[in-house]
Amino acid sequence: MSTPEQVCANGNGVEHVELLLPATNDDHGGIVVEMEEAMDSEVFVTLLRASISEWRRQGKKGVWIKLPIDLVSLVEPTVKEGFWYHHAEPNYLMLVYWIPKTICTIPANASHRAVIGAIVLNDKRELLVVQEKSGKFKGTGVWKIPTGVVDEGENVCEAARREVKEETGIDTEFLEVLAVRQLHKALFEKSDILFICMMSPLSLDIQKQELEIEAAQWMPFGEYAAQPFVQKHELFKYITYLCLTKLHGDYRGFSPLPITSAFNDSLSYLYLNSRDLNNFSIPSDEF
Amino acid sequence: MSTPEQVCANGNGVEHVELLLPATNDDHGGIVVEMEEAMDSEVFVTLLRASISEWRRQGKKGVWIKLPIDLVSLVEPTVKEGFWYHHAEPNYLMLVYWIPKTICTIPANASHRAVIGAIVLNDKRELLVVQEKSGKFKGTGVWKIPTGVVDEGENVCEAARREVKEETGIDTEFLEVLAVRQLHKALFEKSDILFICMMSPLSLDIQKQELEIEAAQWMPFGEYAAQPFVQKHELFKYITYLCLTKLHGDYRGFSPLPITSAFNDSLSYLYLNSRDLNNFSIPSDEF
Numbered sequence: 001m002s003t004p005e006q007v008c009a010n011g012n013g014v015e016h017v018e019l020l021l022p023a024t025n026d027d028h029g030g031i032v033v034e035m036e037e038a039m040d041s042e043v044f045v046t047l048l049r050a051s052i053s054e055w056r057r058q059g060k061k062g063v064w065i066k067l068p069i070d071l072v073s074l075v076e077p078t079v080k081e082g083f084w085y086h087h088a089e090p091n092y093l094m095l096v097y098w099i100p101k102t103i104c105t106i107p108a109n110a111s112h113r114a115v116i117g118a119i120v121l122n123d124k125r126e127l128l129v130v131q132e133k134s135g136k137f138k139g140t141g142v143w144k145i146p147t148g149v150v151d152e153g154e155n156v157c158e159a160a161r162r163e164v165k166e167e168t169g170i171d172t173e174f175l176e177v178l179a180v181r182q183l184h185k186a187l188f189e190k191s192d193i194l195f196i197c198m199m200s201p202l203s204l205d206i207q208k209q210e211l212e213i214e215a216a217q218w219m220p221f222g223e224y225a226a227q228p229f230v231q232k233h234e235l236f237k238y239i240t241y242l243c244l245t246k247l248h249g250d251y252r253g254f255s256p257l258p259i260t261s262a263f264n265d266s267l268s269y270l271y272l273n274s275r276d277l278n279n280f281s282i283p284s285d286e287f
Numbered sequence: 288m289s290t291p292e293q294v295c296a297n298g299n300g301v302e303h304v305e306l307l308l309p310a311t312n313d314d315h316g317g318i319v320v321e322m323e324e325a326m327d328s329e330v331f332v333t334l335l336r337a338s339i340s341e342w343r344r345q346g347k348k349g350v351w352i353k354l355p356i357d358l359v360s361l362v363e364p365t366v367k368e369g370f371w372y373h374h375a376e377p378n379y380l381m382l383v384y385w386i387p388k389t390i391c392t393i394p395a396n397a398s399h400r401a402v403i404g405a406i407v408l409n410d411k412r413e414l415l416v417v418q419e420k421s422g423k424f425k426g427t428g429v430w431k432i433p434t435g436v437v438d439e440g441e442n443v444c445e446a447a448r449r450e451v452k453e454e455t456g457i458d459t460e461f462l463e464v465l466a467v468r469q470l471h472k473a474l475f476e477k478s479d480i481l482f483i484c485m486m487s488p489l490s491l492d493i494q495k496q497e498l499e500i501e502a503a504q505w506m507p508f509g510e511y512a513a514q515p516f517v518q519k520h521e522l523f524k525y526i527t528y529l530c531l532t533k534l535h536g537d538y539r540g541f542s543p544l545p546i547t548s549a550f551n552d553s554l555s556y557l558y559l560n561s562r563d564l565n566n567f568s569i570p571s572d573e574f
Contacts, residue, residue: 028421072366079359088375089396089476103498105421109376110397110477111439114469134315134392136550152398153471153478179559180467180541182401183548184440189376190397191440193480211390233549238557241564249567252539252560254467261470262520270525272466273539273560277528280536 020051021065028105030062031055038070041077048081056099062106063097112182114150115192116160119243120172120199126218127243128201130167133214142229143219145239147194155269157256160197168216169207172199176253177271178242181235196239198246198253221247252276307338308352315392317349318342325357328364335368343386349393350384399469401437402479403447406530407459407486413505414530415488417454420501429516430506432526434481442556444543447484455503456494459486463540464558465529468522483526485533485540508534539563 023031033051048065055063065083067074069091083095087109098104120128129143137144148163150156157174164172175198186192208216221243230236245251254271261268310318320338342350352370354361356378370382374396385391407415416430424431435450437443444461451459462485473479495503508530517523532538541558548555 027423027425069366069371072363075362076359079356084356084377085375085380086377087396087475087477088372088380090371090373093372093375093380094475105499107474108400108436108439109374110400110474111437112399112401112480113395113397114399114478114480136314138314149395150398152395152476156469177467179557180464181546181555181557182443183555184553187394187397188374188381189439190374191401193399193401212392229549234546235549235557238544238546238559242559245564245567249563251563251567254541257525259468259521259525262516262522266471268468268470270466270468270522272525272529276536276538277532280532280538 019047020054021047023051023055026062026064028062029060030064030106031060032064032066034066035068035071035074039074041073044074045077045081048078052081052097052099059100061098061100061102062104063099065095065097066092067095068092111189112191112193113187114156114159115147115186115194116150116156116163117145117147117194117196117239118160118164118172118199119145119178119197119239119246120164120170120201121221121243121247122201122204122218124218125221125247127221127224128164128168128170128206128216129219129224130208130216131214133212140229142227143217143224144236155256156195156271157197157269160195160199164199167209167213169203169205169209171202173202174256175200176255178246178251178253179238196242306334307341308334310338310342313349313351315349316347317351317393318347319351319353321353322355322358322361326361328360331361332364332368335365339368339384339386346387348385348387348389349391350386352382352384353379354382355379398476399478399480400474401443401446402434402473402481403437403443403450404432404434404481404483404526405447405451405459405486406432406465406484406526406533407451407457407488408508408530408534409488409491409505411505412508412534414508414511415451415455415457415493415503416506416511417495417503418501420499427516429514430504430511442543443482443558444484444556447482447486451486454496454500456490456492456496458489460489461543462487463542465533465538465540466525483529 021033023033026032065078078095083097086094086096096106130146146164146167150159160174161172164170177195178198179196181194182191184191206216225240252273252275255274256269256271258267259270308320310320313319352365365382370384373381373383383393417433419425433451433454437446447461448459451457464482465485466483468481469478471478493503512527539560539562542561543556543558545554546557
């Protein structure tokens with residue numbers, strides 16, 4: 001895609017052929033340029049100026065330029081042409097520009113991490129807990145439930161199973177999301193959405209991970225709940241309440257339901273209170 | 288913070304003063320450099336090399352360098368020293384490097400946007416619906432519930448109220464999250480976490496937004512549900528079921544509960560099934 005394209009930039013009788021950057025249209029009247037091969041900075045700037053001029057004539061709005069990290073030499077020239085950063089991943093930087101004089105409606109960058117906390121209780125009412133080697137809990141002696149970050153493209157329910165397996169070696173079945181917590185400024189300016197997940201253990205033999213986990217054990221629930229840290233902090237108290245209500249009461253969280261996307265047929269999960277939904281017959285006259 | 292610091296880089300009797308980049312420690316044995324003022328590239332590279340060498344001696348792990356967009360000239364030299372991109376926002380780029388020979392445990396970038404969809408039903412069982420001027424629904428004639436992206440640092444329940452107000456002029460009270468849907472590749476490689484929110488209208492007079500909204504109205508619920516698009520696609524069907532169960536049945540979603548963070552006293556929201564939790568008295572012998 002990264003070789004310049006020849007287009008007719010002028011339709012008024014005189015054929016006017018100009019080199020532009022290779023680009024595709026997006027769903028919002030914008031343009032996406034994915035640079036793939038190295039290009040001399042001066043050539044790039046010349047093409048970029050001609051392209052912007054042509055896209056302006058066409059009434060295009062947002063312009064996205066994706067630069068792989070090995071094309072880092074094009075970052076400075078792109079910014080000098082008025083682009084700004086949109087987002088970055090380890091191997092590329094995405095820059096954007098807004099052509100019209102109207103308000104810029106380029107969507108914001110991803111602002112959240114999805115994070116899981118896994119409640120795994122065995123038949124003896126022991127809770128699967130760990131002590132971590134780094135982070136805020138390092139050296140505190142606090143026993144906590146396994147937690148971890150959902151990978152890009154990973155489903156929450158699968159992330160919960162993966163993290164428990166990685167940290168403790170325990171296989172689990174995902175049951176429900178018991179609660180969701182949104183926390184701001186969790187990693188620099190980004191927020192975390194924590195899914196507190198109820199899991200059922202499918203194995204009991206703990207094999208702790210060396211890299212991040214100091215210790216792991218099945219701990220009697222009362223002993224976990226009696227930790228001063230757990231008693232002192234609201235989130236941890238609520239995790240305790242949720243466990244207890246799940247053990248003795250009738251708490252229903254959200255269970256995962258696979259659904260197909262309206263636009264690209266991809267599978268995704270809808271988490272909802274399936275008991276309440278299933279207990280209800282939809283009146284036929286409502287449709 | 289961006290003037291070089293003099294430190295004693297050597298503690299073995301011979302004072303050895305060296306210029307390093309200004310840095311602070313993080314909670315994970317790492318280093319954070321926030322560049323603020325312009326610096327010559329060559330001076331920067333000299334300081335960076337000396338700093339990495341010193342931090343290696345100190346046993347530091349991850350190194351974060353935050354470069355404001357007006358210091359874009361330092362991006363290429365930083366990458367050439369072995370750094371890669373971590374994340375970017377409109378006005379800065381964050382680069383990272385991992386000093387030890389062990390597995391890199393630098394946390395992943397934010398991978399999700401939080402998005403809301405707002406179900407607002409009035410006393411006449413009419414649903415607040417809109418048609419959008421751009422995006423996938425443009426020109427389809429589909430009437431849909433108001434949706435929008437949660438801003439960085441914004442609470443989900445507040446985002447739902449803001450989006451409904453912006454798009455339709457209607458004031459609302461936030462009631463519950465009825466369901467949560469995780470969708471991958473929603474914006475480039477990033478995923479969306481959609482909170483389907485039940486809201487109660489506090490006003491009825493629609494003032495539609497010009498920029499993004501083609502039309503807005505209160506629509507009889509049956510008419511909304513009968514749209515072919517709604518009947519055809521699973522997510523939209525489930526939104527209909529959730530509405531109907533809420534109207535006629537006994538569906539309980541997650542309601543927001545303000546809690547204080549364990550680490551920085553900031554307020555955050557925990558969304559949980561408060562009815563089920565409140566119906567249960569915790570046995571005192573569990574603690």
